Amino acid sequence: MIRHSITPRAGWEDKVAASGLVWHSALGQPYWNESAYYEFTRSEIEQIEEATADLYRLFLRAGDAMIGYKDSEWLSRIGIPEFAHAAIRKAWEDEPPCLNYGRMDFGFRGDGSPPKLFEFNCDTPTSLLEAAVIQWQWLEECHPGADQYNSIHETLISKFKSLRVPLNRESGAGKTRLHFAHVFDDAGEDTITTTYMMDCARAAGFDAKVVVVDDIGIDAQGRFVDYEDVIIDNVFKLYPWEWIVHENYGPQIINSKHTHWMEPIWKMIWSNKGILPLLWTLEPDNPFLLHAGFESPAGMRRYVEKPFLAREGANVKVVDVDRGGVLAMSAGDYGDEGVVYQELYDLPETAPGVFPIIGSWIIDGDPCGMGIREDGLITGNLARFVPHIIKG
Amino acid sequence: MKRKAFILTATCATALALSACGAPTSSWDDDSYSSRDTAVCTDKKGKRVPDRYCQRGSSGFSSAFMWYYIGANSRVPYYGDSVRGGSYKAKPGAKYFHAPKATAQTRSAARSAAISRGGMGSSAKSSFSSAGRSAAS
Numbered sequence: 454m455i456r457h458s459i460t461p462r463a464g465w466e467d468k469v470a471a472s473g474l475v476w477h478s479a480l481g482q483p484y485w486n487e488s489a490y491y492e493f494t495r496s497e498i499e500q501i502e503e504a505t506a507d508l509y510r511l512f513l514r515a516g517d518a519m520i521g522y523k524d525s526e527w528l529s530r531i532g533i534p535e536f537a538h539a540a541i542r543k544a545w546e547d548e549p550p551c552l553n554y555g556r557m558d559f560g561f562r563g564d565g566s567p568p569k570l571f572e573f574n575c576d577t578p579t580s581l582l583e584a585a586v587i588q589w590q591w592l593e594e595c596h597p598g599a600d601q602y603n604s605i606h607e608t609l610i611s612k613f614k615s616l617r618v619p620l621n622r623e624s625g626a627g628k629t630r631l632h633f634a635h636v637f638d639d640a641g642e643d644t645i646t647t648t649y650m651m652d653c654a655r656a657a658g659f660d661a662k663v664v665v666v667d668d669i670g671i672d673a674q675g676r677f678v679d680y681e682d683v684i685i686d687n688v689f690k691l692y693p694w695e696w697i698v699h700e701n702y703g704p705q706i707i708n709s710k711h712t713h714w715m716e717p718i719w720k721m722i723w724s725n726k727g728i729l730p731l732l733w734t735l736e737p738d739n740p741f742l743l744h745a746g747f748e749s750p751a752g753m754r755r756y757v758e759k760p761f762l763a764r765e766g767a768n769v770k771v772v773d774v775d776r777g778g779v780l781a782m783s784a785g786d787y788g789d790e791g792v793v794y795q796e797l798y799d800l801p802e803t804a805p806g807v808f809p810i811i812g813s814w815i816i817d818g819d820p821c822g823m824g825i826r827e828d829g830l831i832t833g834n835l836a837r838f839v840p841h842i843i844k845g
Numbered sequence: 846m847k848r849k850a851f852i853l854t855a856t857c858a859t860a861l862a863l864s865a866c867g868a869p870t871s872s873w874d875d876d877s878y879s880s881r882d883t884a885v886c887t888d889k890k891g892k893r894v895p896d897r898y899c900q901r902g903s904s905g906f907s908s909a910f911m912w913y914y915i916g917a918n919s920r921v922p923y924y925g926d927s928v929r930g931g932s933y934k935a936k937p938g939a940k941y942f943h944a945p946k947a948t949a950q951t952r953s954a955a956r957s958a959a960i961s962r963g964g965m966g967s968s969a970k971s972s973f974s975s976a977g978r979s980a981a982s
Contacts, residue, residue: 473856475863586851593848606851636969637897641863648859648909656852663855663909666969668895670954670962680895681925682951682960692969702964 454563455492456803456839462487462594473649474587476640479835485583486837487591491809491825493843497563498602504568504741505557505813505820508732511739512573512723515731519722520545530747531727532761532790537698537718540707545719550619552612552689552715552816555723556580556824558832559741559811560798567740568811569798570732576716576724577693579642580812580838582649584824585609588840599842603822605814606653612816613657620687620713630660632679632688637665647691654689666692671705677712687713694721695762726793727761744796755797760787766833773797781830800830808832809839858909862899883915884941885922893922896943914941921945923952 461483462468469477469485477485519527525538533541555575559568585605592601621629631654635647651661668680677685690697697703698721706714722728729745736742750756754774763769767785772778800808810832812824828836886899888910898910915921915931921944922928935941947955954960 470860471857472851473853473860475860582856586853589849590851606849636966638969641860644863645856645860649853649856652853652855655855661855663898665895665897665966667897667966668962669965670960671964673959678960680951681892682953692965696968697965700965700967705964 454497454561454801454803456489456807456809457492458489458804459595460488462591468590469583469587472586472590473582473645475645476642479640482835482837484835484837485587486827486839487595489804489827489839490595491803491839491841493563493602493841494845495843497561498843501559501561501568501602501811501813501823502820504559504570505815506818507739508557508570508573508741509815509818509820511732511736511742512728515728515735516545516719516722518735519728519731527731528722530791531722531725533721533725534698536704537694537707537721540718541721544717545722549713549717550616550715551717552609552616553818554578554609554612554716554814554816556812556814559813560800561809561811562799562801564801568813569743570729570741571743571795571798571810572726572729573723574812576720577691578814579646579691580824580826581605581646581814583838584812584814584822586649588824588838591840592842596842599844601822601840601842605816605822608816608819608821609650609653610656613654613659617658628658628660630662630683630686632685633661633663634666634669634688634690634692635663636692637667643691647689650689650691664688666690669702671702675705675711677705677709685712687715689715693724693762694718695725725761726759726763727791729793729795743798746794747791748794750794753794753796756794757797758792758794760785760792761790763787766828766831766836769831771797771830783831783833803827855909862910878918878920881917882936882939882941883917883919883921883944884912884935885915885928885944886910887913887928891927893924893926893928895924895949912941914939921948923948923950923955925951 465487466477474485520542528538555573556578557573558571561568589603617629633647633651635643654661664679670678672678679685697706730747733742733745756772758770760768766783768787769783771781773780803809807827809825809827814822825839825841826832826836827839885893886896888894899912911933913928913931913933914935919930
């Protein structure tokens, strides 16, 4: 894994915005950063692919284990409210149709050592358009002879195609309607990411329609409707379950008989960082895991403390006792739900103050591409997305 | 390397709408007829949708959602109604207002008040991060 510094394309802002990446810059600096790129060997990509596939297997095992505990100890331990437990258990066992997509974040040095998992973002993962589309278009223009670890777009469409029959069975005859719900965000990231998913669904043959979450209503029969009072049979939501369950419609959504919500509520298990200690308990010798626990560093002298549900790197603390204690920490509103302690991984410093992490995409068990974000020791909301190539 | 043809019709149209300008700037309360020049947001089929779908509006470009301009003393459509009597092109120099709040619902909802809304989305308003973004350390 080598980082190259290069000159960005002339007019790169307009180019990436034309394909939807309107949030290409933030606070005066590029979010989409093509003043650099990473070069990987095929064997390095295979390492990342293998780690992603193996950890997916382990997540399945962990889900079974967590659901298998009859006393709900683990569900409560990771802060999931009790009124959601039955719905999570049922969804896990019934396996309702869904994309089952997500992004595993890894530390990776490219020195022969295995990638190490930080977390699995699989309820509302973003950095999707830039990974699936924007970096591929950059590759075609800047490195037409090279390759890229990236079949995200076609894998998503293929997965949507596979959902047409199961979702249609639930919503009745005719072309299957699938709503796409998102927050109305100023930056456009949630809006465009959801709209990109809608384009993929349309390419797969769905009758797709967008709705802002605030416009979702409930009719007299208790059915969810959009802003035109059209009944919502199936909905993909870029809106996390940990928010849904605490909102006014939470109970109705959890117990909804008519509307099929994707991703399913069992994603509350996998997307919660509280699952990391369970993964470690199940397979402490797994080469792709970092030691993780609940109560305290438990003998770890170098660790990261992070809340179960934090977003954008909020409320994270990086500690190295032998180097003076706290190396980095971030502010935020999370942590009341509980924290995990995870062994500190030495990210490579590929340029002064620049530390990359790998976002490895997996769709229903198939690893299919990756994106790279650079930041300091904590990858937060000012991280920069950097494209990559495979050489050889 | 295999070249890919991305069909991103909605993505690109939405991106265009997000970066365009020309939206109405003021709100007012009245009945379902406008007494002032009014702009409403429509989808590509010419049906009214909530204004937020146009966000900052479009300037005549092709987009998924577009502002539709209605002259004073004209009927204001409800959500889902087809727009008519106005234009997708704003009058030069005209100042347009948002539609009356009473029309910010479907016609059937206005008649029956049988549909409730507002039970989803509050967490996003109280959070400092986006719904989708998550990052590791």
